[in-house]
Amino acid sequence: MAVCITIVTSLLSSSIAIGSFTASASTETVTVLRDNIENPAWTCDDAWDQDNREKWMRSDTNPSSGVDTWCHSTHRMHGGTHSAWVAVIGTNSISLARGEGNVGNYAIDRYDANMSAYMRHSLTLDPSQGDGTLTFYYWADTMASNAPGGYDHLQVSTSSNNSTYDIKWTQPSASVTTWTMATVTIPANTKTLSFDFVSGAYSSGTEMKEGAYVDDILVTQDLVPSWSSVEALPAYSPAVFPIEVNADTSQGTPESVRLYYKTTANSTYTLYHDQMVTDGNFPYGSPIYFNASLTGGEAQYQFLSVAVGGGTTEIQPSSPDTSTTVDMNPPTTTMTHSGNGPVTIHLASTDQRSGVEKIEFSLDGMTWNVWNQDITISSEGLHNLSYRATDNAGNVEETRTTTILVDHTSPVTTYSIDSSANITLTARDSTSGINRTYYRVDGGVWSVYASPLQIRDGGHQLLEFYSVDKANNSETTRTLNLEDIPISNIALTLGEMRGSYVPGETISISWSVDDPSGLVDHYDILLDGVLVGAIGGDTHNFDLASPSEGDHDLVINAVDSGGNSTQISSPIVVSGSSTNGAAPLGLSWELWIIIAIALLVLALLGLILWRRKKR
Structure with a gap:
C-alpha cells in the first residue's frame, strides 16, 4: 500500500x-x-x-x-x-x-x-x-x-x-x-x-x-497565498508600538486591513481594535499602533493581517506573519559608590522580561553617556549624577538623580584657651563638613569632643586631638603640651581713655603688655565684637577711625601662634557734644584763644576808624 x-x-x-x-x-x-x-x-x-x-x-x-x-x-x-x-x-x-x-x-x-x-x-x-x-x-x-x-x-x-x-x-x-x-x-x-x-x-x-x-x-x-502581511517585528516591544502591514498593490490598494493577534496562552486569533477604530478596519498605508494594555498586557504575541475592500475579504491565514514579546515595564537601576576622593561609581540594572539594553549617565548636567564600566569622580565638591536604563523593548527608566560628595582633604582642628583656662577645640572642613572631633588626655581613652575642656590646670600634661569629616577623611593627630601654654598669664594694660568722644573723631588707643617670653604673635582689635584691625605683636597702639555715635565695647586680644589668647576691654562713648574741656571742631583751646584775641583787635580798630570819620 x-x-x-x-x-x-x-x-x-x-x-x-x-x-x-x-x-x-x-x-x-x-x-x-x-x-x-x-x-x-x-x-x-x-x-x-x-x-x-x-x-x-x-x-x-x-x-x-x-x-x-x-x-x-x-x-x-x-x-x-x-x-x-x-x-x-x-x-x-x-x-x-x-x-x-x-x-x-x-x-x-x-x-x-x-x-x-x-x-x-x-x-x-x-x-x-x-x-x-x-x-x-x-x-x-x-x-x-x-x-x-x-x-x-x-x-x-x-x-x-x-x-x-x-x-x-x-x-x-x-x-x-x-x-x-x-x-x-x-x-x-x-x-x-x-x-x-x-x-x-x-x-x-x-x-x-x-x-x-x-x-x-x-x-x-x-x-490561496496571503495578499497582505505584517512586517517583521523586533524580538521585544514596549506596551505601545507601531505595526506596519504590506499588501500586493500591483493591482491596486486595499481599502483597509485587519490585524489579528494571539498570545501563547490562546489558541485562536482575535481581531485587534482600539478606541478610535472600534470595528478593527484600519486604513491601509498607516501604522497600526498596537496597545498591549487593551489585549492582556505582557505576553508573547503573534500577528497576521487580512486585506479588506469592496465587500470581499482576504482569506485569513492560519500561520502568523511575525511575533514579538511585549515588555511593559522599564528596568530598575541601582547605584553604589566607594571612596571619598576620588569616588568610584558603580551602576547596575535589571529587567525581568526583555533584559537591559544600556545604562546611561550624566554628570553635573553634561551630555548623556553610555555606562560601560565604573566611573571615577576626582574633583572635590558636590556633584549631581543622573542615570537611567533602557531595556530591549525600548522602555526607558525614569531618570534617577543623586548627589555625590567628593572630599579628599582632611579637616583641620585648632585650639584656644580662655582666661579661665578652658580649652576650646575648633574644627574646620570647607567641603563635606565636620562629622566628629575626638580627644584624649595623657594617653587615655579617646572621647568625642562636645564642649570646652577644663583640664589645663588639673595637673595633666598632654592633650591629643583630631577630627573626622563627613567624607570620613581623618586628620592626623595633633598634640598640645598643657605645661607650656602661659598665654593666659600675660598682663595687658590699656592706656588712658577719655569718658567720651565726639562723632568723627579718631580715637588713639595704646596699651602695654607684660610678656617677657615673647609669646604674643599678634593683636586683634575688636569693636562691638567685629574685628576692626590686626597688628603685629611688637606694636602696642592703634587708631580707631570715626566710630558712630553711641556706646561701644572695645576689646584688645593678644593671640599667640597656637591661637591661644588673652584680652582686655573698655567701653567707648561717642556723643554729639564735647566733654571734659574738649575744644570744638577738634581744634586746641590755645588756637581758639588766639582766634578770639585777633577778632577783638579787629573790632577795636574798626571802632576807632568810625569815630574819626564822624568828626
Whole structure:
C-alpha cells in the first residue's frame, strides 16, 4: 500500500477583486492524503501501515453476523496490484445459513450480511483556506436489503470531533460494475475521513454479491497565498508600538486591513481594535499602533493581517506573519559608590522580561553617556549624577538623580584657651563638613569632643586631638603640651581713655603688655565684637577711625601662634557734644584763644576808624 502525505502542489491562476484592490495570486493545490493501496508490507491480521506512517483504523460496528471489515485485495484493482475490499476480514454468515459451510468472505469473494464496516484516517486541513476535495475510484455490486436506500452500499463520512460522523457521499446504485471516480467535498474542519460499507439482513434466495472496492484515494485542498502581511517585528516591544502591514498593490490598494493577534496562552486569533477604530478596519498605508494594555498586557504575541475592500475579504491565514514579546515595564537601576576622593561609581540594572539594553549617565548636567564600566569622580565638591536604563523593548527608566560628595582633604582642628583656662577645640572642613572631633588626655581613652575642656590646670600634661569629616577623611593627630601654654598669664594694660568722644573723631588707643617670653604673635582689635584691625605683636597702639555715635565695647586680644589668647576691654562713648574741656571742631583751646584775641583787635580798630570819620 503506497501512501503519501507529503505536500505536493500545483499552481492555478486566480484573480479576486477587492474594491479598488485586485489580488492576483497563484492558488496552490496541496495534497493532504494520497493512498493507492499498494503497500506490500500489509498483513490483514494487523492494523494497516502507511509506509511506517499513521495507520488506517478498521472495524465493524455491527458484529451481529461476526466482525467483517476492510483489507487489501488483489481480486479487483483500478491501478497497480491492490485495492481495498470491504470484507477481507471475517467469515460469511450467509454461506453458513445456506448450508455451504463456514467459510471466509475472502475465500468466496462475497461480503456478509449485517455489516457496518469502516476504514478511517485522520486529516489535517487548513481551516482558513476552505473545504478540501476527496477523489477516489470504486467498483460496487451489492444486494437489495433493508439497509438505508434499499440496498447494501458504500458511503463516505467525515467527523470534526472523532465522535460523530456525517455522510457526505453514498454509492448511487446497487450495481456500479466499472471503476468509477467519485468526487466528494470535505469540510475544512474535518478531523477524520471514513469509508463505510453498510449491509442489511440477508433475504433468503437473494444472490450473494461481491460488495465494494476502493482504490487511488486522494484528498487535496486549494490554498490561496496571503495578499497582505505584517512586517517583521523586533524580538521585544514596549506596551505601545507601531505595526506596519504590506499588501500586493500591483493591482491596486486595499481599502483597509485587519490585524489579528494571539498570545501563547490562546489558541485562536482575535481581531485587534482600539478606541478610535472600534470595528478593527484600519486604513491601509498607516501604522497600526498596537496597545498591549487593551489585549492582556505582557505576553508573547503573534500577528497576521487580512486585506479588506469592496465587500470581499482576504482569506485569513492560519500561520502568523511575525511575533514579538511585549515588555511593559522599564528596568530598575541601582547605584553604589566607594571612596571619598576620588569616588568610584558603580551602576547596575535589571529587567525581568526583555533584559537591559544600556545604562546611561550624566554628570553635573553634561551630555548623556553610555555606562560601560565604573566611573571615577576626582574633583572635590558636590556633584549631581543622573542615570537611567533602557531595556530591549525600548522602555526607558525614569531618570534617577543623586548627589555625590567628593572630599579628599582632611579637616583641620585648632585650639584656644580662655582666661579661665578652658580649652576650646575648633574644627574646620570647607567641603563635606565636620562629622566628629575626638580627644584624649595623657594617653587615655579617646572621647568625642562636645564642649570646652577644663583640664589645663588639673595637673595633666598632654592633650591629643583630631577630627573626622563627613567624607570620613581623618586628620592626623595633633598634640598640645598643657605645661607650656602661659598665654593666659600675660598682663595687658590699656592706656588712658577719655569718658567720651565726639562723632568723627579718631580715637588713639595704646596699651602695654607684660610678656617677657615673647609669646604674643599678634593683636586683634575688636569693636562691638567685629574685628576692626590686626597688628603685629611688637606694636602696642592703634587708631580707631570715626566710630558712630553711641556706646561701644572695645576689646584688645593678644593671640599667640597656637591661637591661644588673652584680652582686655573698655567701653567707648561717642556723643554729639564735647566733654571734659574738649575744644570744638577738634581744634586746641590755645588756637581758639588766639582766634578770639585777633577778632577783638579787629573790632577795636574798626571802632576807632568810625569815630574819626564822624568828626
